[in-house]
Amino acid sequence: MRARVQQGLWLVGLLAALLALALPVQAKGPARAPATTKTVLVVGDSLSAGYGIQAQQGWVSLLSRRMKTTHPGWSVVNASVSGETTAGGLSRLPRELARVKPAVVVIELGANDGLRGLPVDRMRANLDRMVQLSQASGAKVVLVGMRMPPNLGRAYTESFANAFTTVAKNRGTALVPFLLEPVMLDRRAFQADNLHPTAAAQPRLLDHVWPTLGPLVK
Template sequence: MKLAYDGVSARIQQGLWWVVLLVAMALVAPVQAKAPVRAPATTKTVLVMGDSLSAGYGIDVRQGWVSLLDQRLKSTNARWAVVNASVSGETTAGGLSRLPAALARAKPGVVVIELGANDGLRGLPVRDMQANLDRMVKLSKASGAKVLVIGTRMPPNLGRAYTEGFANAYATVARTNGVTLLPFFLEPIMLDRAAFQRDNLHPTAAVQPRLLDHVWRPLAPMLR
């Protein structure tokens, strides 16, 4: 397993507003995702399967980190294009149900999986989330794609056993399948309230480049 980072700063445990952030993410109702558009045959595709953090909730979708990734690739590596199949409010079960069709359409060279927060906030068993993520990774690898798993963290008020089990689920899936792991997507901005929209829930457009840079570190070697 290739770890993008060895750990997450203990400072993320600070601030009661973090609990509010995560709870609100679970309240963002899933919306119908548009069918991913197959990239031209001359390009390779990065398929992103995520929730509201990757769907650009509350901002112009063109300002979201996934769109910025597409722009970066077009300017630096014309061989790659991005298909964003993220859905606000998505769970790992929902992502798993949509993945086969997304793989068939996009035929990706890389699959980025950014899911799980809504599972935790709905109180779903960690073993179920882990099983869904594991199946998504296996399906992606079977299609011939490399995989980047992007993790999240649960607030400490859910209890140490749950929060540690939740984090370990991502590590276990990545390790057993031999894929790349980014442990915590929001790590670069978690303690910066100005990095979030007026509702203090979702990242602003201004910090999307920081989130892209955070993902770019483990993702870039996969595009070579």
């Protein structure tokens, strides 16, 4: 009888030992803090908001997906609004900078200023102030330029294009001179309004911006 009791106790001890080995071992010391995420803030108009296509098809959404793979410590916040002018972007920017605290700011504005024939010097001043505010917050900046059709007159179109170059040079910021450059001669790349690129054209826009933006997201 005593032998059976001892055998039973031995089996219980063996099972307890096996269960102890199967239980997860808790790591000693404090838990590791999650990696800090840096953010790219895009402040643009309908060209960056994905007008006329599904939101996930736009070049900014494609940028977000690319960076999840290539730069897992980064995120993308799209604060673009269709119809936005540089004045509207400037009025919203301080709030977005405080909310997002971005490491990089992409400013893609000016097309609606040009289409409305607004004074170029006012647009240039707005862009300059946006770059200044972004840099003062500690962010690096990519300024994305635009071009106007020739029917607005040579003087206006040239001064419009030069505004982006001037701001980038004066503030020492990165510049993509013309967002639509890779698709401008391809009619099939535009929607029926002849203004907004199709979903199929969005990867080409991203590939056009990336060589300038990519070196800043390190």
